[in-house]
Amino acid sequence: VASDPGARIAAGCGKSLVDLLRLRQGLPGCVPDAVLHPRHRRDLEGILACCARHGIAMTARGGASSVTQGLACPGPGVALDLRTHMDRILAFNAACQTVTVQPGRYGPALERALERAPELFGAAHRYTCGHFPQSFQFSTVGGWAATRGAGQNSTYFGKIEDLVLAQEMVTPAGVLRTGAFPAAATGPDTDQLLLGSEGAFGVLSELTLRVFRRTAEPRRFSYLLPDWAAALGAAREILQDQAGQPSLFRLSDPEETGLLLATHRLDHPLAAALLNRLGLRPGSRCLLLGSTEGEPGFARNLARRIGRICRRAGALPAGGLPVRAWERGRFLDPYLRDDLLDLGIRVDTLECAAGWDALARVRRAVRAHCAARPRTLCLTHLSHGYAQGASLYFTFVTAPEAEAEPGPDPAAGTRAFQAGILELLVAQGATLSHHHGIGRMAAPFMEAHLGPVQMDLFRAIKHQLDPQNLMNPGGTLGLDRP
Numbered sequence: 001v002a003s004d005p006g007a008r009i010a011a012g013c014g015k016s017l018v019d020l021l022r023l024r025q026g027l028p029g030c031v032p033d034a035v036l037h038p039r040h041r042r043d044l045e046g047i048l049a050c051c052a053r054h055g056i057a058m059t060a061r062g063g064a065s066s067v068t069q070g071l072a073c074p075g076p077g078v079a080l081d082l083r084t085h086m087d088r089i090l091a092f093n094a095a096c097q098t099v100t101v102q103p104g105r106y107g108p109a110l111e112r113a114l115e116r117a118p119e120l121f122g123a124a125h126r127y128t129c130g131h132f133p134q135s136f137q138f139s140t141v142g143g144w145a146a147t148r149g150a151g152q153n154s155t156y157f158g159k160i161e162d163l164v165l166a167q168e169m170v171t172p173a174g175v176l177r178t179g180a181f182p183a184a185a186t187g188p189d190t191d192q193l194l195l196g197s198e199g200a201f202g203v204l205s206e207l208t209l210r211v212f213r214r215t216a217e218p219r220r221f222s223y224l225l226p227d228w229a230a231a232l233g234a235a236r237e238i239l240q241d242q243a244g245q246p247s248l249f250r251l252s253d254p255e256e257t258g259l260l261l262a263t264h265r266l267d268h269p270l271a272a273a274l275l276n277r278l279g280l281r282p283g284s285r286c287l288l289l290g291s292t293e294g295e296p297g298f299a300r301n302l303a304r305r306i307g308r309i310c311r312r313a314g315a316l317p318a319g320g321l322p323v324r325a326w327e328r329g330r331f332l333d334p335y336l337r338d339d340l341l342d343l344g345i346r347v348d349t350l351e352c353a354a355g356w357d358a359l360a361r362v363r364r365a366v367r368a369h370c371a372a373r374p375r376t377l378c379l380t381h382l383s384h385g386y387a388q389g390a391s392l393y394f395t396f397v398t399a400p401e402a403e404a405e406p407g408p409d410p411a412a413g414t415r416a417f418q419a420g421i422l423e424l425l426v427a428q429g430a431t432l433s434h435h436h437g438i439g440r441m442a443a444p445f446m447e448a449h450l451g452p453v454q455m456d457l458f459r460a461i462k463h464q465l466d467p468q469n470l471m472n473p474g475g476t477l478g479l480d481r482p
């Protein structure tokens with residue numbers, strides 16, 4: 001048990017811009033009264049029983065990298081830190097290609113063990129889980145599952161809900177275990193009902209994940225496409241071509257392309273002049289970064305077909321170098337946001353998913369909303385692609401003087417801006433979130449987005465598993481909001 005202020009604040013704040021702004025002002029808000037470090041499932045069962053007896057609220061925490069205020073503490077209660085002791089690999093099954101792991105394990109520790117499967121588990125191959133979110137170094141398996149996260153190679157490996165085969169969750173109503181079957185027709189899928197429950201149904205204590213054999217180095221490619229419409233068309237063609245799915249697949253709009261070329265020093269004047277002559281002008285050209293992997297013949301063929309589709313759309317191949325440049329900073333660049341705050345520059349991100357027929361419209365609407373805000377830049381990229389649509393990821397950069405906060409809440413303006421975008425996403429037919437989850441940030445929009453019948457179903461599950469509303473209460477998923 002830890003009850004020092006540092007541990008309590010760290011357990012009650014995530015990494016959303018609202019969290020960062022409040023912390024910088026010394027206003028962490030309400031934080032847990034104590035942080036508990038369970039050692040195993042039996043500890044969890046004991047803690048949950050004790051808290052139920054005394055009516056104490058509980059919030060499970062993983063890496064605390066939530067960007068949706070998922071850990072915000074609404075009142076008195078305790079945090080359960082799963083990373084301290086519950087981070088072990090419990091089983092590796094080479095025959096079924098699965099790994100069973102405790103929820104507090106960080107991404108790099110999981111990947112290191114899978115890579116060393118021959119040495120650690122006597123396996124014949126090296127493996128990967130294929131889940132590499134940008135927060136890879138600072139997020140945990142339990143947090144991934146609780147938020148329905150996506151890694152940057154999810155177009156090929158799938159999102160976490162495709163990777164989780166079975167779960168064990170300790171709930172106030174008892175321990176719930178699902179079976180590690182490749183598939184089942186035993187009624188609705190309990191795993192899918194638990195995935196994304198953001199700590200509101202119980203505490204994940206064990207997860208069985210699918211793993212994949214490691215294959216040769218991915219084949220990296222990049223293309224510069226003439227404009228967003230051509231780029232979207234090519235992306236859709238690639239993902240519907242039936243030749244297989246690329247692994248990394250990230251298409252930046254003109255604004256983000258400009259920034260990427262500049263920050264990765266790919267905007268040499270000679271190259272810029274050549275691109276202009278080829279009709280790939282700044283302000284309209286779009287950069288596609290990607291890779292293919294798997295069996296070498298498959299990866300080669302897919303890369304070739306992608307090249308053909310891009311060239312038909314008027315693209316110029318730019319080779320693997322830009323992908324390598326992006327990879328070098330992919331787990332670090334997002335934290336520039338924290339340094340920029342020293343200069344008063346606010347960087348925030350929101351993401352969604354929509355069908356191919358809605359993507360252009362959604363981006364237009366978000367940009368129009370942004371244009372109405374003084375000195376705010378909107379960068380967009382498409383990633384996590386599917387045959388039916390894709391995720392759009394927005395980065396908002398606001399200059400210092402654009403957002404003076406009038407009242408005592410240093411994040412009031414940020415909150416209002418986020419709310420405006422979220423409302424707009426629902427109105428435009430996009431999801432509220434593709435992989436960050438809901439937390440308290442998007443909770444007020446859940447009922448309008450999903451409708452009352454679906455929300456009542458969620459509330460019924462919540463009531464069944466957590467009748468006293470002790471698990472991460474205070475608006476998570478919009479469950480206990482009026």
Ligand SMILES: Cc1cc2nc3c(=O)[nH]c(=O)nc-3n(C[C@H](O)[C@H](O)[C@H](O)COP(=O)(O)OP(=O)(O)OC[C@H]3O[C@@H](n4cnc5c(N)ncnc54)[C@H](O)[C@@H]3O)c2cc1C
Pocket residue numbers: 014015059060061062063064065066067070071082103104132133134135138139140141142143144145146147148149150151152198199200202203204205334335435436437472
């Ligand atoms: C720089 C940066 C980049 C990011 N990039 C990505 C990205 O590429 N893809 C992506 O999907 N997300 C990304 N995120 C968001 C975040 O990393 C994910 O939501 C991640 O899955 C959260 O994991 P965590 O271990 O940090 O969980 P936490 O932040 O600690 O918790 C998140 C939620 O899960 C619940 N929870 C955690 N552990 C358990 C458990 N054992 N049982 C029940 N509930 C639990 C918590 O109560 C909370 O509601 C990014 C965040 C940052 C700061």
